[in-house]
Amino acid sequence: MIYEMRRYQCFSGKIGFLHTLMEELAVPVFEKLGMTFVGSWTPEVGDDEHTLLYLLAYEDMGARQRAWDAFYDDPDWVAGRGKYAEMAGGPIVERSSSVFLKAASYSPLK
Numbered sequence: 001m002i003y004e005m006r007r008y009q010c011f012s013g014k015i016g017f018l019h020t021l022m023e024e025l026a027v028p029v030f031e032k033l034g035m036t037f038v039g040s041w042t043p044e045v046g047d048d049e050h051t052l053l054y055l056l057a058y059e060d061m062g063a064r065q066r067a068w069d070a071f072y073d074d075p076d077w078v079a080g081r082g083k084y085a086e087m088a089g090g091p092i093v094e095r096s097s098s099v100f101l102k103a104a105s106y107s108p109l110k
Contacts, residue, residue, distance in 0.1 A: 001110055003057050003101040004064060008093045010050040017088035018052055025080045035067045
């Protein structure tokens with residue numbers, strides 16, 4: 001199993017719009033496509049309050065690529081994503097990054 005930790009840095013004042021987009025659109029599309037959404041977090045202490053982190057799990061990097069290809073082509077995602085940017089008055093995410101994680105032998109998540 002491989003885990004992808006995605007980090008989204010939002011424009012100031014737009015983190016609420018990202019939470020709404022994730023809850024109402026992105027996570028349902030993940031689930032519809034069979035993507036394993038492990039969880040989502042916002043920093044409590046020691047990081048920027050405009051940040052969202054979430055974790056997805058895949059069998060391997062090939063499965064990850066197929067999942068994201070399907071996600072970006074999904075009609076619900078294509079039709080809906082602009083609605084959230086419009087609600088926010090423009091782009092929500094200023095920058096994003098991903099880290100790929102492989103579980104240590106002693107990790108409860110494998």
